[in-house]
Structure formats: C-alpha cells, structure tokens
Amino acid sequence: MIDSSIREPLYRELERWRTAGRVARLWLRDDDAIEPTAALERLLAETKNYGIPVTLAVIPAFTGAPLARRLADEAHVSVAVHGWAHHNHAGPDEKKQELGGPRLEEAVLNELYEGFLKLKDLYPTRFLTMLVPPWNRIDKGLVPKLPALGFESLSTYGRVRGESPLAVVNSHVDLMDWHGTRGGRPTADLIGELVAELKDRFEGRSEPIGVLGHHLVHDAAAWDFLAELFEETAGHPAVEWVSATALVQDQMSTT
Numbered sequence: 001m002i003d004s005s006i007r008e009p010l011y012r013e014l015e016r017w018r019t020a021g022r023v024a025r026l027w028l029r030d031d032d033a034i035e036p037t038a039a040l041e042r043l044l045a046e047t048k049n050y051g052i053p054v055t056l057a058v059i060p061a062f063t064g065a066p067l068a069r070r071l072a073d074e075a076h077v078s079v080a081v082h083g084w085a086h087h088n089h090a091g092p093d094e095k096k097q098e099l100g101g102p103r104l105e106e107a108v109l110n111e112l113y114e115g116f117l118k119l120k121d122l123y124p125t126r127f128l129t130m131l132v133p134p135w136n137r138i139d140k141g142l143v144p145k146l147p148a149l150g151f152e153s154l155s156t157y158g159r160v161r162g163e164s165p166l167a168v169v170n171s172h173v174d175l176m177d178w179h180g181t182r183g184g185r186p187t188a189d190l191i192g193e194l195v196a197e198l199k200d201r202f203e204g205r206s207e208p209i210g211v212l213g214h215h216l217v218h219d220a221a222a223w224d225f226l227a228e229l230f231e232e233t234a235g236h237p238a239v240e241w242v243s244a245t246a247l248v249q250d251q252m253s254t255t
Helices: 004-019 038-050 065-071 105-122 140-145 187-202 220-233 244-253
Strands: 024-033 054-058 077-081 127-131 209-213 239-241
Touching: 004 187, 004 220, 024 038, 024 187, 024 244, 038 054, 038 220, 065 105, 077 105, 077 244, 105 127, 105 140, 127 244, 187 209, 187 220, 209 220
Parallel strands: 024 054, 024 209, 024 239, 054 077, 077 127
Antiparallel strands: none
16 A cells, blocks of 8 residues: 555645546556456456556557457457557667658558558457557657548657647656666656646646556556556546547547
C-alpha cells in the first residue's frame, strides 16, 4: 500500500473536483504487446477487475493469431497500431525513432499500411484506427498522410499542441523510469505528475489524462502503483476512466 502521506495530494485534488461537481477523464494505454504473456494476464485481470478500459499498442510485425484469440472476449480492450516492427532507424547520436528520420517516406507509409491492415484483420471487434508511434515519435511530415491509410487518430506523449488532421489522444504520465532504473518510477513522483495534470485540467484544459504502461517490463513498483491508482479512482465520483475509442469519437464529433 502507498503511504497515506504520499497519497494526500491526490486525495486533496480529487476532493476539489468532487466538491466542484466536476469529473476528470482518465484513460489507459499500454505499449509493446505482441503475444499472450503472464504480464499481459496480470494487466488484463487488474483492468477487468476495476472496470478500466485499456488500449493495447500492438507491434504488427511480430504479432499474430495467439494474441488475437486471447483478446477476442475482452470487451474492455481496444487495439492500436504500434508502428510496424518497433525498430530504431535513427543514428547513434539521435533519439530513437522508427517513423521518419533518414528513411524514405514511402517505405514508412507502406509499413504502416501493412500494419494497419494486419491488425484490422486480426481484431475485427477490438481494432481502433489509432497510430501509436514507437518511442512516441513521428516526423511531422508523415502525419498529414495518415488519414489516407485509414488512421483516424494519433497517440504520442505530452499535452496536445497545435492542429492535427487526426484526433489526438495523448498519454501524460509514464510509469517507467526509462533513463534511470528502467523500473517503475517513485510513487511520489507519479502522484505529483498526476496531480499537476489534474490541476491543469481543472483550470481549463479539456484533454483527458493518459496513463502509460509497458506491461512487459513492469516491476513490483509499477504494478503496485497501477493497482493503487485503480483502487483509489475506480468508482470515485470525480473520476471517469474512458476508453480511447470513446475519446476519439468525441473528438471526431466536435470537428
């Protein structure tokens, strides 16, 4: 259990929302799914237990029927396209990137289209026409080309800025310490980040708050935080966990 003193800022912020009669919208994205694993089973069990919709960003090149069969009856799961093979094509001194950089635009778009068609075929009832770029990076020049491939939405990391030809539903709170321990980040840091996002939304920003997981590399700290977050927010009058599908539809209906 998380120490009550660490949880207190979240309690106070959610109470402020409740008192004001307002509801914060949260959503969950989890990246790098390929096949059924024990870690995936844990994620599915936790989210189903608390009624939390989850979008799995699936890597098309390496997935297939086993994962599709496992997810077929999981009504709370949607599937997004996580690039093509999650391969880094950037130079040694550049940030990792699959979608863009030195590669030919045609090659990138062909791979994305192949991935789109593959997942659409594997997941007739779970497929979400959303692109989740590996490492949350995509060349800006590629984005206007995505609707022609069938994509209707995009999810990267950070607060949405500027206009886009697609619905944009981003993640904002990443559970993992990628530049340090590569395990779960300290709970106090995660709660502080979540509270900062909640305060930003209370002051007027309308976008939902995205929580980002990577089930295959979760350690005990990451799993414990996720379970505690679900425990504290599922059913809370000031919180609504929303599916990415609903968030995309909401954006598309207002444009």
